[in-house]
Amino acid sequence: MAYPLSIGILGGGESGMGAALLAKHLGISCFLSEGKQLGEAHRAELQAAGIDFEEGGHDLERLCACEAVVKSPGISPTLPVVQAIKSAGVPIWSDIEWFYRCKPAGTRVAAITGSNGKTTTTAWLGHILTKSGANVRVGGNIGTGAGRLLLGEPADIYVLEVSSYQLEDCPTFKPNVAVLTNITPDHLDRYGTLANYTDAKFQITAHQTPEDAFLYYAEDPITVAELGRVKAQKFPIYTTEPVDKPHVGAYPEDHHFTLIPHPEEAMTIEELALQGKHNSYNALAAGLSARLLQVRSDMVRESLAHFEGLEHRMESVGHVHGIHFVNDSKATNVNSTYYALESMKTPVVWILGGVDKGNDYSELFALVEKKVKAVIALGADVAKIREAFLGRVEIYEEVTSMDAAVRTSYQYASKGETVLLSPCCASFDLFQNYQDRGLQFKAAVRKL
Numbered sequence: 512m513a514y515p516l517s518i519g520i521l522g523g524g525e526s527g528m529g530a531a532l533l534a535k536h537l538g539i540s541c542f543l544s545e546g547k548q549l550g551e552a553h554r555a556e557l558q559a560a561g562i563d564f565e566e567g568g569h570d571l572e573r574l575c576a577c578e579a580v581v582k583s584p585g586i587s588p589t590l591p592v593v594q595a596i597k598s599a600g601v602p603i604w605s606d607i608e609w610f611y612r613c614k615p616a617g618t619r620v621a622a623i624t625g626s627n628g629k630t631t632t633t634a635w636l637g638h639i640l641t642k643s644g645a646n647v648r649v650g651g652n653i654g655t656g657a658g659r660l661l662l663g664e665p666a667d668i669y670v671l672e673v674s675s676y677q678l679e680d681c682p683t684f685k686p687n688v689a690v691l692t693n694i695t696p697d698h699l700d701r702y703g704t705l706a707n708y709t710d711a712k713f714q715i716t717a718h719q720t721p722e723d724a725f726l727y728y729a730e731d732p733i734t735v736a737e738l739g740r741v742k743a744q745k746f747p748i749y750t751t752e753p754v755d756k757p758h759v760g761a762y763p764e765d766h767h768f769t770l771i772p773h774p775e776e777a778m779t780i781e782e783l784a785l786q787g788k789h790n791s792y793n794a795l796a797a798g799l800s801a802r803l804l805q806v807r808s809d810m811v812r813e814s815l816a817h818f819e820g821l822e823h824r825m826e827s828v829g830h831v832h833g834i835h836f837v838n839d840s841k842a843t844n845v846n847s848t849y850y851a852l853e854s855m856k857t858p859v860v861w862i863l864g865g866v867d868k869g870n871d872y873s874e875l876f877a878l879v880e881k882k883v884k885a886v887i888a889l890g891a892d893v894a895k896i897r898e899a900f901l902g903r904v905e906i907y908e909e910v911t912s913m914d915a916a917v918r919t920s921y922q923y924a925s926k927g928e929t930v931l932l933s934p935c936c937a938s939f940d941l942f943q944n945y946q947d948r949g950l951q952f953k954a955a956v957r958k959l
Contacts, residue, residue, distance in 0.1 A: 512612050512683075514539055515578035519601075521592065522583025523549045523557075523566065526606040526677070529656025530581040531562050533613055536662050542577065544569045546592070575599035581609045584652075584676030587701065605680040607673050610657035612683065615665040620685075621800050622651075622671045624678065624715050625692025625728075627847045628793045631824060632692060633672040635797035639814040640668060643806045652677060668804060676701075678714035685718040688803055689743065690726045690796050694733040695846040699869030709733060719743035724803050726796050729753070729760070746772075746799060750791045761795035768795060770811070772802040782816040794818075823949035825851060828956050833926030836917075836956045839933040840949030845870050851933040852878045858928045859883045860906075860920040864890030865936030865948075872899035872935075879903060885923040889916045891940040912941070913948070917955035 518534045520527045523545035534541035543557060543564040557564045569592045574580055579602045586593065596603060604612075607622075614620070623633045630653050637649035648660045651671035660669055671686070675698060678684075694709055702708040716725045719742055727734050729747035738745060749762035756762065761770045768780040768791070783794045798811045828836040835857070842848045843865070852859065852875065861883045872895070879886075885906035888896045893909050901907045906923050910916045920930040932952045934945075942948040 517577045519574040519577035519580040521580055522586050523553050524583050525656040527583045528553050529658030530606045530609050533658035533661055535560050535562055542573055544574055571595050575601055579604055581606055582680060584674055603680050605677040606657050607677045608681045608684050613661055619668045619687045621688040622673050622686035622715055623690040624673045624712055626695040626697045628692040629672050632793045632796050633670055635793060635818055636800050637670045638818050639797060639801040639806060639811055642814045643810045675711035678711055681714055683718060688724045688800050689715045691734055693728045693731045697844040713737055716741050716743055726799060728792055748792060748795050761799045770799050778808040780812050780815055828953050831959045834924045835929045837929060837931045838949045838952050840945045842933040843937050845874050845935055848933040848935040852882055855882050855929055860885040860924045860930045862887045862889055862916045862920055862932045863935045864888045864893050864896055865934045866939050867895055867936055887916050887920050913951040914955045921959055
């Protein structure tokens with residue numbers, strides 16, 4: 512695939528930085544445009560690399576003169592600058608598409624998307640491949656921007672977490688293995704309808720062929736209803752034992768799990784490192800993907816039994832006077848928080864709030880009434896949370912800082928109970944991102 516002679520980069524976050532550094536690495540003329548202010552570290556990195564950039568606005572004439580523009584996923588396609596670039600006839604790609612066009616020939620790509628579980632599944636698959644001795648790199652929407660993955664010596668396998676935002680601008684992206692964990696109402700503030708959001712998620716398989724693999728949650732009706740558009744070989748994954756066993760896929764059976772990458776190659780797994788139905792799916796998707804990438808059964812079995820959970824995803828922060836503090840800052844939608852509350856075995860003081868993405872909190876009412884004794888609403892605007900939960904729990908409080916949220920929750924929790932940060936919302940009202948929110952939570956707990 513021929514490279515463009517010049518690339519514009521719209522947005523100076525991690526994905527934009529990776530895209531710009533990749534262009535520089537390939538010797539392609541590059542110009543990065545950040546509408547706000549760059550972070551100090553990113554500005555210094557651009558200067559050190561000798562990459563031309565601007566901040567505080569967009570030079571449309573210069574961007575429209577580029578052969579292609581790589582758009583950062585957080586930039587809405589409806590913004591005037593994006594519309595102007597499109598009107599000029601300049602192709603717009605995501606950083607995932609740019610990565611795919613530049614990756615070495617013959618390398619394989621596994622891509623994971625979904626409303627919930629994509630980060631854990633991505634990390635777990637990377638863990639299995641690393642343990643197996645494979646030459647693998649992991650990135651995308653998790654940690655390292657996709658472009659950075661191509662700066663060093665080439666890997667044999669690239670494992671990418673990809674968001675719906677990144678999939679919007681992928682005219683050729685074709686992973687060898689695609690995983691769709693599930694689809695629940697999310698990002699409706701951007702997409703307007705669940706159908707539009709579903710279309711964006713299914714872009715992960717849009718260019719796949721029958722030689723590729725598509726793994727999906729067979730108990731998710733939204734996903735199952737759209738399988739007709741999938742050309743790749745389909746691998747259903749179940750978290751409850753199916754009446755009709757599939758010829759390929761993965762499912763629980765009696766007291767073990769069965770993985771079938773090919774009809775004649777079934778394997779069983781007795782133990783998973785992380786508990787809970789949602790983690791069963793994550794494990795089975797990671798394990799089945801690894802088998803499809805030719806990792807030996809014994810190595811998959813060993814790696815699925817020994818995997819530490821990720822920071823900010825049901826992370827145990829510790830106990831203070833018998834009260835357990837759990838950091839689930841990555842839970843940015845209702846479905847993620849549902850899984851968190853469902854797994855709680857003790858009464859919960861629940862901290863939630865942030866930028867609402869079109870949440871329907873009624874899905875949580877039954878669980879909240881059963882498990883939550885206090886709701887601590889954290890955020891600049893908590894009106895919707897107040898409407899949903901005031902009067903539905905014994906205690907309801909509103910706070911505007913993480914320190915206040917932790918102090919207040921500590922005040923209401925008793926020995927043997929759990930304080931759970933599972934925000935149900937995006938983090939951009941009071942925090943830089945979900946990592947910053949989780950780190951502030953942990954710091955506040957340590958101050959108690």
